[in-house]
Amino acid sequence: MIKVGIAGAETQSAGELIRLLLGHPDIVLSAIESKSHSGLSVSVLHHGLFGEIPMIFSGSLNPASLDVVFLCDSASPLTFQELYSRFNMLRIIDLTDSLNANPESAGAVLGISELYRKPLVRGARAASIPAPVTVIALIALYPLASHMLLNDKLDIKVEAPADVCEPQILKQAASLIADRLEKLQPSFSHTVDISASPWEHPRALRLSFTLKCSLALEEIIRIYDNVYDDHNFTFIVGQPARPCDVAGTQKCLIALRKPNQNTLDVDVVADCRMRGGAGDAVHVMNLLFGLHEKVGLSLKVSDY
Numbered sequence: 001m002i003k004v005g006i007a008g009a010e011t012q013s014a015g016e017l018i019r020l021l022l023g024h025p026d027i028v029l030s031a032i033e034s035k036s037h038s039g040l041s042v043s044v045l046h047h048g049l050f051g052e053i054p055m056i057f058s059g060s061l062n063p064a065s066l067d068v069v070f071l072c073d074s075a076s077p078l079t080f081q082e083l084y085s086r087f088n089m090l091r092i093i094d095l096t097d098s099l100n101a102n103p104e105s106a107g108a109v110l111g112i113s114e115l116y117r118k119p120l121v122r123g124a125r126a127a128s129i130p131a132p133v134t135v136i137a138l139i140a141l142y143p144l145a146s147h148m149l150l151n152d153k154l155d156i157k158v159e160a161p162a163d164v165c166e167p168q169i170l171k172q173a174a175s176l177i178a179d180r181l182e183k184l185q186p187s188f189s190h191t192v193d194i195s196a197s198p199w200e201h202p203r204a205l206r207l208s209f210t211l212k213c214s215l216a217l218e219e220i221i222r223i224y225d226n227v228y229d230d231h232n233f234t235f236i237v238g239q240p241a242r243p244c245d246v247a248g249t250q251k252c253l254i255a256l257r258k259p260n261q262n263t264l265d266v267d268v269v270a271d272c273r274m275r276g277g278a279g280d281a282v283h284v285m286n287l288l289f290g291l292h293e294k295v296g297l298s299l300k301v302s303d304y
Contacts, residue, residue, distance in 0.1 A: 002289055005031040005066040008073025009057060013095050015046035016278035017070060022052055024282065024296030026289075029053070031061035035077060063087045068288070070281055074098050080106065084126055091288045092126040093281050100176055103128035110180070111284045113293065114139045114227075114234055114252075120287040127284045132164050132276030133173040133194065136207050138180055139234055139252050139275075140268045143227040144211075145185040152212055154181075158196040160205040164272050165196035204243030205272035213264035220256055220264060232293045233283075241269040250279040250297045 004021060006014055009032045021029055032042055038059035043049035045057075063069055063083055068091040071080060080099060083092050084107055092108070099106050103126075109119045111127035112135055120127060129135075137156055144150050154177075158165055178192040199206065213220065221236055228234045234252045241253035246269050255267040271279065279297060286295050 002027045002285075003030045003065065003067045004028065004285075005033065005061045005063065005069045007033045007061060007069055007071050007078045008076035008096070009042070010034040010037050010045060011072045013273070013277045013281075014070075014072040016273050017072065017095075017281055018042065018046055018053065019048060020278055020282050020296055022049075026291055026295060027285075029055070030066060031058055032056075033058050033061040033076065033078070034073075035059050063090055067091060068093065068285055070285075071096055080108070080126070084108075088125075090125075091285070093284055093288075094126070094128045095277065095281055097129075097131050097172075099128040100130045100134070100172075101179075111280055112138055113280070113283055113287060114231055115142055115180075115184075117231075117287060120284060121290065124288060127288065129280050129284065130176060130276060131169055131173055132160070132205055132270070132272035133158055133170060133207065134176050135276040135280060136205060136252060136268050136270050136272075137173070137177050137194075140207060140209075140254055140266055141177070141181060142184065143224045144213075145181050145188065146227065147223055148185055148187060149213060149215070150181060150185055150188050150190070150211070153190045154192045154209060154211065156192065156194045156207060156209045158194055158205065158207050159199040160196065160272055161202055162198045164205060165198065170194045170196055201243040201247070203247045203271045203273050204269060205275075206240075206267065206269050208265070208267045210263060210265050212262055213258075214262050215264075217256065217258045217264075220258075224254065224256065233297075240267040243269065245269065246271045248274070250274050250283060 034057040037057040074096040108126040111129040233250045252270040257265040
């Protein structure tokens with residue numbers, strides 16, 4: 001069994017992570033750290049856990065006794081750099097968004113399996129989970145970038161809960177998306193702009209953009225299908241998805257449409273508490289330990 005510790009476990013993403021891990025057949029939840037809530041029952045802070053978990057928050061955890069640590073809050077006494085340098089056998093999954101400008105320089109892989117599955121399964125020790133908008137945008141854009149089809153400025157529209165589309169978060173997301181696209185498609189040197197409007201649904205994120213593309217819709221769909229045909233959570237659908245199609249799941253549903261011969265509309269819907277959050281963290285853990293991608297992620301989790 002994989003021994004799991006969660007550091008900074010008072011956050012919303014940590015609560016979602018705990019709910020997922022309780023249903024994971026290959027892990028044992030060994031330590032849940034929150035210095036500010038030390039001694040408090042985990043089920044009191046994170047809803048839906050009464051009768052499911054008898055654990056209390058600890059004021060610290062011992063990484064030497066664990067196989068993997070999830071970092072959920074940058075205020076935790078444990079830091080990525082300390083864990084990575086001191087514990088050579090420990091896997092580290094960082095959800096704090098502190099490394100995402102350049103995770104490779106710290107020894108981590110960007111935790112988007114649709115783009116970086118190979119390094120995650122080939123000996124990586126650590127991964128950094130980007131923010132939801134970054135994850136969903138790169139999944140939607142990756143097939144186009146891999147075929148050199150991004151040739152203009154990108155204006156991305158986002159509908160999401162208010163905490164997901166704060167201006168500073170979106171500014172960082174736009175910078176990271178542009179940087180990654182340049183790596184995926186070296187000819188891409190355009191700006192990425194993100195505009196957002198709050199969405200009342202507490203979990204769903206919708207992302208849409210329009211770009212110039214003269215390929216036939218059938219050819220574009222073939223490109224996306226070829227990229228994602230062996231992935232378990234990203235699917236091409238015939239029409240824009242609804243929040244209820246993704247809420248509580250790891251799914252990313254992409255709708256493609258050509259309003260005219262030279263234009264492509266892309267619409268993506270996903271659960272922003274899973275993608276760019278707890279779901280991607282568990283997904284990455286599965287890959288780091290050689291488990292099937294869908295272990296612990298096959299069914300819906302509790303809604304907020």
